[in-house]
Amino acid sequence: MAKSLQEQLLGAGVVDKKKANKIKAEKLQTKQKQKKGQLDNSAEEARQAELKRQKEEKAARDKELNLKRQAEIEYKAILGQIRQIIIQNRVEKEDGEIAYNFTDEKKVKKLYVSEKMHKDLSEGRLAIAKLEGQYEIVPKGIAEKVQEKEPDMILVLNTSSKAEEVDEDDPYAEFQIPDDLMW
Template sequence: MASLQDQFMKAGLVSKGKAKQLNQDKSRQQKLDRKSGVQTVDEAKQAALEIQRQQAERARELNAQRDAAARQKAIEAQIVQMIQQHKQAKLTRGAAEVAYNYTHDGKIKRMFVSAQVRDHIAAGHLVIVCQGEAAELLPKTIGDKIAERDPARVVYVKQAEAPAEDDPYADFKVPDDLMW
């Protein structure tokens, strides 16, 4: 295989005299380097190595971003699957016995449920989870798993509140199913 210099000479880009002069200069520089013990720094080689390092770093960053996006997409798919598999039946407005009110994004929202389901929500056995614009009822264990993956999805979870020690109204509990 011909060297790059030979290829340039065949293409007419470099004359034979210019190629000979470059070879002599190169060998002279190498001889001086050997005698002095100092190596010259090839700036082009250093620049190429720096560019290669930067490209590798950029590739690592892009791969990390791509991996993070893939992980987030997988978590989202897991959440949707859990919601679809474990959602509890809700009633339509006409068949509902009770309207259950809860807050989400600073707004009071209403869900129509049976009295038995309302009692389960109030007792903390069911949680309200948001999927898009819809709210679904899920068992508390599934709601906890979803909260581990995306806490913003779980809209309402009944919290067991311990009364303060010096609370004069500790004996008078406010019912959870109080109608608004």
């Protein structure tokens, strides 16, 4: 015949009969209070509230992490689109002896191009984009599309200077700088 745990502990001498009866009485009282609804559940409620709070915090962290991952995925997709646009629409570089100077990360770089390309770059019909460490020449429309999505990829996109207003008090106003001035 199977003995209860209480009987086994009594038999082994771990617990005496007096202590076993006291524990049994406390158990009975808590059961009766639970039935009547008199039991103080504040400790249990506090524990449940803490578990609920922890679950909500974890859900918020998971949501934030998922949003961050989603943003990274979207950014990589945009970069892929930009790369494809630049590769499909790049203008073949015409090797020339004229150096076109521009800046890339605070460094002055030179790109040797033909006279026609130099003029188009200066007037804003062409732009220089940086793609995977290489400089690509693209048309103005493509450069504007790329610049909307990722402004750091377009290094040079000149705008026409004809729209600039001339200061009336400027003593050199009548001496215009020629467009073909090279430095």
